[in-house]
Amino acid sequence: MVMQNNVNITFGTEALLRFTKELQAKDYSSLFLLVDNHTQEFCLPRFVSQTGLTQLEVLVMEAGEEHKTLQTCENLWNQLSERGADRNSALINLGGGVVTDLGGFVACTFKRGIDFYNLPTTLLAMVDASVGGKTGIDLGALKNQIGIIEEPKQVLIDAQWLQTLPQKELRSGFAEMLKHGLISNKDYWEQLKSLPKLEADTLAEFIKPSVAIKKQVVLEDPREKHLRKILNFGHTLGHAIESYYLTHPEKKRLLHGEAIAIGMVMEAYLGVSCCSLSNVAAEEIKKTFAQFYPPVEIDAQDREGILELLRHDKKNKAGRVNFVLLKSIGVPEIDVKVPQELFTQAFEFYGNS
Ligand SMILES: NC(=O)c1ccc[n+]([C@@H]2O[C@H](COP(=O)([O-])OP(=O)(O)OC[C@H]3O[C@@H](n4cnc5c(N)ncnc54)[C@H](O)[C@@H]3O)[C@@H](O)[C@H]2O)c1
Ligand SMILES: [Zn+2]
Known part of the structure; x- marks a missing residue:
């Protein structure tokens, strides 16, 4: 059905x-x-x-x-x-x-x-x-x-x-709203990125537009055959990061939105290498996330653990990992195969804020 x-x-x-x-x-x-x-x-x-x-x-x-x-x-x-x-x-x-x-x-x-x-x-x-x-x-x-x-x-x-709702939970949800802008609407992204701080009353005004974006995508592709995949922007790396921190309780606990915020910055870098995203746009994305999300230290051992999880991602084929990337802000591309060599550079891009 x-x-x-x-x-x-x-x-x-x-x-x-x-x-x-x-x-x-x-x-x-x-x-x-x-x-x-x-x-x-x-x-x-x-x-x-x-x-x-x-x-x-x-x-x-x-x-x-x-x-x-x-x-x-x-x-x-x-x-x-x-x-x-x-x-x-x-x-x-x-x-x-x-x-x-x-x-x-x-x-x-x-x-x-x-x-x-x-x-x-x-x-x-x-x-x-x-x-x-x-x-x-x-x-x-x-x-x-x-x-x-x-x-x-x-x-x-x-x-x-x-x-x-605690502030960190507000911030977690806000990451999905920023994603909605990045994958479908540059104006919306710009409105969100210029918010001075994250307060319940201000964010409330943006719930409807975010719901409208997700609803439109789901309506066009309910079974995630093609378009719905764009909602996974930031989630391929983000899920691996989230799982890694979940299974390492000695590390700082990351909420879903905090993990995909890192994922989106790293995947912005991949968009420059594998799609037509400009350096300027990738820097803008990195700067915006740095403004709202405290930096997370990811050392060499963590990187290895995260990449290990990524290799097990069910969406992978023949050593290449499948991503949703950005051609420009607001314009996604699905099913981009990314060579694994680029991941180290993506970590560096995130780490050098
Ligand atoms: N079905 C989907 O399409 C879909 C999409 C995205 C995420 N999810 C799922 O959603 C879950 C994450 O949701 P979440 O971030 O809402 O987590 P959550 O339900 O764990 O809520 C976060 C925390 O906030 C508390 N809380 C909830 N409302 C509160 C309020 N008004 N005031 C004070 N505290 C409150 C909760 O008790 C909890 O401690 C994940 O399991 C994820 O897989 C599902
Ligand atoms: Zn999500």
Whole structure:
């Protein structure tokens, strides 16, 4: 089945206020709400006061990527079952990308699928995970290996949630927004890069344009056969960097956005070598990321470890690694094969800020 991505995405607090009426019209037999222990503290009280929904069965999971596992799902399936969920129940996911990805998967698989609603509460989940219908969990150290593409009944994006989000989480989501500019819209990139600092109120204005960019891409290529690959800009190296730091707990922990920020700078360098990106543009990209993201020290041993992971990337063919690169800012090129010799220079380009 080809996903149509015609899911209803609404913006603003008004949508939250209307939500109760919409749910009542559906006449669900019971309503479950999934939070993690942070959104339970920071978001659940406001959710209840804004919606007036009190007849809710609240499910709580531990916060963090390390809990995006089958074990958490099993626990939630058991709770749904024990607390009387049936095929006509619905699940509301209130949280970041971990809660919406995992909650979506739990809902799609419980009794062969119950309705679910996503209320993303992090910037990253608002501008990225909320669009495209990917649900899923990790398998050991491998991210998002198990999952289903299934759209929620509705996505409600309310920037008010960002008021309690830690600064480093805001910065993580902002990396995906900068990516949206780099892969599709130079003007948008320029607007974002000239922001004096990252504040929830300012960033809120850019959620809609970012969602529109991702939505357009997913609509044209829901199954990631061609165009959707552009969303992976910065992610080939970025994922290897993220995995490397995840599996080396003695090192500083990098959030997804922080890792792909490094990936985008390095891949900008590769764009100069393997596409037509100008040196000036690559320097502009490097300078912009340096302005928002603290530098990360990547020594020779780390580089080797990261490249080792990259070699195992499933998208590789015959010793060459497949990349999405930039021809110019706003203009991507997919399926560029990059010779591995260039990676050392790309690390140097990142390191010499
Ligand atoms: N489905 C997709 O297309 C897609 C796209 C991008 C990312 N993802 C997935 O999203 C996940 C990352 O999402 P994330 O960055 O939102 O991580 P996350 O869900 O772990 O949230 C980050 C942290 O912020 C806390 N938090 C959430 N909302 C808060 C709020 N309003 N106030 C205070 N704290 C709050 C969370 O408890 C958590 O500790 C990854 O698992 C990734 O694979 C999915
Ligand atoms: Zn990403």
